Amino acid sequence: SPNDIACLKSIRASLDDPHDYFKSSWNFNNYTEGFICKFVGIDCWHADDNEVLNIRLTNMGLKGQFPLGIVKCKRLMGLDLSNNQLSGPIPSNISKLFRFGTAIDISSNRFSGNIPKRIANCTFLNSLNLSNNQLTGFIPPELILLHRMKNFSVANNQLYGPVPLFNLSLSKDSFVGNPGLCGKPLEPCIDHKSSPFKNGFITGYAVSVVSVITIFMFYFAPCMHRNERNKLLRHFILNLIWNRTRKVNMTQNSHQTSQMVLPDILHETSRETSMLVELVSRMSYSDLYEATNEFSAENIIGHGQMGTTYKATSSNGCLLAIKRLFDTQKFDEHFITELKTLGRLRHDNLIPLIGFCIESKEKLLVYKYMSNGNLYDLLHPLEKRRTIGWPLRLKIACGVAKGLVWLHQNCNYKVIHLDICSRCILLDQNFEPKISNFSEAMLMKSNNRYWSSSFDMDSEFWESSFVKEDVYRFGILVLELISRKEPSELTDLARTGDESTGKWVVDDVKSSDFVDGGLVRHGFDVEIFEILRVAWNCVQPNPDERPAMLQVHKIINGFSKKYGYG
């Protein structure tokens, strides 16, 4: 079909082919039925039909980025780009590019960045080979949803965190060569449950992390280079955070622990539940059922990792967003954290949590509805991109910064969000940003003695390891606001960025292809430059070199005032 021809033309144009394989074989001048089926590396559904079944461009020395043109090969089933020199991120919208694909092999290239969780939406995948690349971050747990998967490998990358519990049995070979990965079939992950300071924290796990870090810092870190130490520490913390969120699934032991504790917390009449009711109002399932039109598909706003969110109208006419958690204990802890954290907090730049419901197996969280959706969708719409003016971007950055300052400096509780990203910034009818998704958050009573005295040393680590994690993520968010580039690409840039990259990003707003074209030369270049500098400071690899959110907000607020937002 014309689409398939356009698909191959686009692939050819997007890849650098130093050995001229395309030149000698991919000749588009001879339009006959099935002519593309004779191209090297192309299988068709039928030899006399221009409809591509598989693309196998292996071992050809190809350079360039993941070929987005495959989106036009509508019936493509297999993509094999292994043994080349392709680089850059795996596109986060891969499931849109390769919706019905059954096999992806991009092994032995130079792909970097995170494994996008949306690969899990390629529901027909039965083979995924990402081995021998430079991928970083966690293996998205959503991948366990790929029920048809038979072959899977992420060996020899730079991944860390626990291996998700796949339904198929995978050997070590699928994961080896990633020094930060742990859990079956590799070595077990560190158990961080026991801690002497549990009472001081609302989330006891925070202490465990801090204690482990203290030991680590005292005994092991002094002999390491500062940057190396920070890098390790960061990996370590993320690993522990991930351990916590996955602990229900991690080991038989931790499974038993959560079996004992969580149902009790969630029991409809438990003390915990009555405490929660003091924070947020408890709503009845039947009211929410009615408000969402019986949880009808038409009311669905979107799906997240933990559940489905519905638009709803309350009996007094208020618009609500109701998150209905999947029926699994896996997210009980997230549910509680969200309630305990967000339930206590009220600020103009936090999403208002109005209520919750626990009835039999149902767990629901009820928020105020935000009519302009989330920031990620605003910046990266599936359809046509809208121009977004600088004052609006500044307003959003300023609001998020204000919310974070409040969280970090709040006098009763100090809160670290740990998952700031454009998807969790919701926008109300006036595009005022509201921070949402507190299910990973850590909350600490700021007047407890551990915080103020004997934990002095640890509060420094708390600051540099956790608070500065929020600062880092805020920096990525601002870079995304200015560039409209994918967060994974920006994380890469920040990770690999040396001083000269920093200069390249910030120095030359007018001619840089970093800044969104719609922004430059509209009289804002100087401001953009200043804000980019702030963002760049926020993403410094060494947490100690990142500014505090208070400083960041002060600068952004200074510019925002001009537009009446500050």
Ligand SMILES: Nc1ncnc2c1ncn2[C@@H]1O[C@H](COP(=O)(O)OP(=O)(O)OP(=O)(O)O)[C@@H](O)[C@H]1O
């Ligand atoms: N209060 C709200 N008002 C409007 N839309 C909302 C609201 N809360 C969530 N949404 C939207 O509902 C969808 C699902 O949200 P949800 O938080 O479950 O998933 P997510 O943002 O992908 O995060 P995660 O998967 O990490 O839980 C998203 O598109 C989100 O923007």
